[in-house]
Amino acid sequence: MTTPSMDTTHVPPGFRALMLALARGGATLAGLIRRGDAGLSADVEINSGGDGQKRLDIQADAMFRDALRNAGLRWYASEELEAPVAMQPDGILALAIDPLDGSSNIDTNVSIGTIFAVYPAESQAGTSFLRPARDLIAAGYIVYGPRCCLVVSFGDGTQIYTLNPDTDSFDLTDPRAVLPDCHFEFAINASNYRHWPRPIRAYIDDCLAGIDGPRAQNFNMRWIASLVAEAHRILMRGGIFLYPSDARQGYERGRLRVLYECAPIAFVIEQAGGRATDGALPILDGAITDLHGRTPLVFGSAEKVDRVAAYHDLPEAEVSALFGHRGLFRA
Numbered sequence: 411m412t413t414p415s416m417d418t419t420h421v422p423p424g425f426r427a428l429m430l431a432l433a434r435g436g437a438t439l440a441g442l443i444r445r446g447d448a449g450l451s452a453d454v455e456i457n458s459g460g461d462g463q464k465r466l467d468i469q470a471d472a473m474f475r476d477a478l479r480n481a482g483l484r485w486y487a488s489e490e491l492e493a494p495v496a497m498q499p500d501g502i503l504a505l506a507i508d509p510l511d512g513s514s515n516i517d518t519n520v521s522i523g524t525i526f527a528v529y530p531a532e533s534q535a536g537t538s539f540l541r542p543a544r545d546l547i548a549a550g551y552i553v554y555g556p557r558c559c560l561v562v563s564f565g566d567g568t569q570i571y572t573l574n575p576d577t578d579s580f581d582l583t584d585p586r587a588v589l590p591d592c593h594f595e596f597a598i599n600a601s602n603y604r605h606w607p608r609p610i611r612a613y614i615d616d617c618l619a620g621i622d623g624p625r626a627q628n629f630n631m632r633w634i635a636s637l638v639a640e641a642h643r644i645l646m647r648g649g650i651f652l653y654p655s656d657a658r659q660g661y662e663r664g665r666l667r668v669l670y671e672c673a674p675i676a677f678v679i680e681q682a683g684g685r686a687t688d689g690a691l692p693i694l695d696g697a698i699t700d701l702h703g704r705t706p707l708v709f710g711s712a713e714k715v716d717r718v719a720a721y722h723d724l725p726e727a728e729v730s731a732l733f734g735h736r737g738l739f740r741a
């Protein structure tokens with residue numbers, strides 16, 4: 411059996427060991443997912459963020475932690491661990507990871523993923539992760555779909571690698587991905603409609619009104635319940651994703667975590683020419699104040715994300731009005 415690898419020609423030298431380790435962990439996890447052994451989706455525990463942990467969540471965390479043992483990391487923070495763990499005392503990087511994203515899809519054989527964010531390591535774990543999101547120096551995700559792809563940015567564009575099943579190596583398949591500008595597709599969990607804030611309801615109402623509404627355009631909808639899979643679709647063909655805050659208890663700041671979900675996705679999307687906000691302000695302009703803290707997340711084609719922000723600026727009367735009376739977007 412070959413050791414999983416990656417073409418690192420376009421990876422800056424300071425990140426090569428890290429990327430090879432992530433590629434190794436990702437390819438090994440891809441194999442485990444492909445085999446689909448019974449019990450991977452068994453509920454095991456509750457993590458510190460209050461989410462249920464499946465067996466595969468815990469295995470994925472252990473696999474990446476092991477693969478990253480000698481990758482130049484000083485600190486490792488994970489969705490599945492209450493606190494960061496120390497890695498190499500002389501490591502210069504701090505990595506935060508969602509080892510298995512979209513875990514409700516394990517059983518259904520729908521795409522799941524891994525998300526990672528890299529910061530310069532400070533002497534303390536706290537200051538390495540609790541800082542302005544824009545201090546990110548690299549971020550990306552792996553999507554375990556019909557093809558396994560690794561998408562990463564080091565701050566100069568977004569690269570896509572595809573796992574070659576014959577060689578077990580991630581080959582560079584797009585050195586500079588660009589998020590297409592216009593695709594009339596939105597992704598939101600519409601079952602929460604009644605709980606959403608008014609500007610989000612108004613935005614979606616206007617999409618649903620289609621050709622007869624103020625947007626004069628029919629839209630399509632997707633919801634995979636796997637952030638990585640939605641991010642990859644949007645990177646490939648545009649559109650918009652929304653996970654807003656809502657009125658349910660525990661969803662006051664939405665569902666998704668800033669450190670290892672929203673900030674890294676925002677980084678990759680911005681580097682591909684898209685936009686990512688909390689509905690109004692760029693995710694990367696915010697500060698990370700809690701290891702497992704949440705934020706509302708809206709990302710995708712720049713023009714669409716800006717439009718959502720404009721709905722937040724509408725006067726209350728306009729947001730509450732039936733779409734037919736909302737004049738602002740009629741142009």
Ligand SMILES: O=P(O)(O)OC[C@H]1O[C@](O)(COP(=O)(O)O)[C@@H](O)[C@@H]1O
Nearest residue numbers: 508510511512513514599635636637
């Ligand atoms: O079930 P909901 O509320 O639609 O939430 C789906 C969202 O939750 C997540 O599954 C959360 O990630 P985890 O699976 O890592 O906990 C996202 O991938 C997805 O976008």
Ligand SMILES: [Mg+2]
Nearest residue numbers: 508511512671
């Ligand atoms: Mg997740």
Ligand SMILES: [Mg+2]
Nearest residue numbers: 489508510511
């Ligand atoms: Mg997860």
